[in-house]
Amino acid sequence: MNILDTIIEKRRADISRLGFDFGFSLPARRERALHPFLAQKGVILEVKRASPSKGDISPDLDSYATAFSYAQSGARAISCLTETNYFKGTLADLMKVCRAVDDFEAQTGMPAPAVLRKDFLLSADEVEVAYRAGADAVLLIARILEKDLLLDMARTVVKFGMSALVEVRAQEDLEKLSFVFSQPDFAGLSGSKGNFVFGVNSRDLASFKIDLLHPSMMTEKIRQAVGSDARIVFESGVTNTECAASVAAMGFSGLLLGEAAAKNPSIRKNLVDSFVNSKATKNSEFWKNYACSAVQAGPKIKICGLTRLEDAVLAQNLGAAFTGFVFADAFPRSLTKEGRLEKLLPAFSQIKAKKVAVIVDVTSSEAKKAIQLVKDGMLDLIQFHKVRYEDVSPELLELPHYFATNSLEEYEKLVSKGEMRVLLDLHGDGDFSKITGDARSSGFVYEAKWLAGGISPENVAELVQKYKPELVDVSGGVEDKDKNGIKNEDKVKELIKNAGAFYE
Structure with a gap:
């Protein structure tokens, strides 16, 4: 049984024992006006004392004071955890948060942020409880709700004039969305002015590992299921301003911030401003496009250290998605040696696979040459x-761009800054068994999706089976001894065949 199942099991027992109000005294009728939920791009800051993955985050948190501070920081909405066993929240917290934002509105004349009840809701009765307690919106987790129950709860949301943040993560969730929003009475409710907003958690609640690109992988699928103008929220995984800006550049309507906001009052406003003010870049456009093609049977292949056109064309014709070219004189495979670049430059247009410029610094003449080629569109990243x-x-x-490192510590630092993919060299220092399994036991928070280091046709199948990578990067493993930069056609074929064998 995973932690999600455990939370739900305990919650059902609590409802059976205490009722849907969990023993708290609630108003018989709602006592405050409804506020629109995420009508504009913005950040949802979360009132959160603890979590299953982190334990205590801010155990002494005052829900009223925290919510008031969030409103002052520019939060577009405030999420309040009401699950007790693992998150240490209650319906009393929800009512305090509602009072805090109403007081903020009365004192400042500024619109109050909408209030979201975040919990593992299991019935339409719980939507009504949230409405009476003052929530403007509720979280509906598609993964834990059968499609008919999700439809019933969504209809209850509409009946009360509320909004819902519908969380999806997998294909099964998308099928439930398609079912709900194909109903005649839901026409138009998923759009920019509708009752429903859609969230994708970057954290897998089974392993607690984070993949910052996963929400972008789901974006187009959600819009295909519910409509092209759907508002989509990025959930979890953002801890600093750089990451908030990176996520915003990917085109999300909202960002749900939990631990970072609860633990660090001094940076709350900076987190909000970084998300709201960030614009799309060439980097974000690249990763948005990549996200649409990232899901496939078997890993993508990058053949690196290429020095000859025929090898690059061979690699792409055999199915390699990326080709790598080194720009560093100290390396034997560098394109900047022996006139290799001059020979290849006119032929780059023949290479349709993504062309990567590999640099080891940002100041050398070789690096500057590579950077200019990317700026000019001759190379891709x-x-x-x-x-x-x-x-x-x-x-x-x-x-x-992306970064490459052989340090687990540096890997986590880079991803925490909002780098959508980082190439991890398995020949580096550290215990690489940490990249598999549960984040709570390993201490390794982020998914390791791109792998390199000593990969060859002989070991690639075992590596793919063990780590399930999204991409493998190979250079010397497809060369003959003492032939740096000259790829062996048979080895390239064998590598690609063996890499995909696990998925056949």
């Missing part, structure tokens, strides 16, 4: 190979 995040300028971060 940059690999910052073992380059520190703080050494890369904001201007360069706007170009299509």
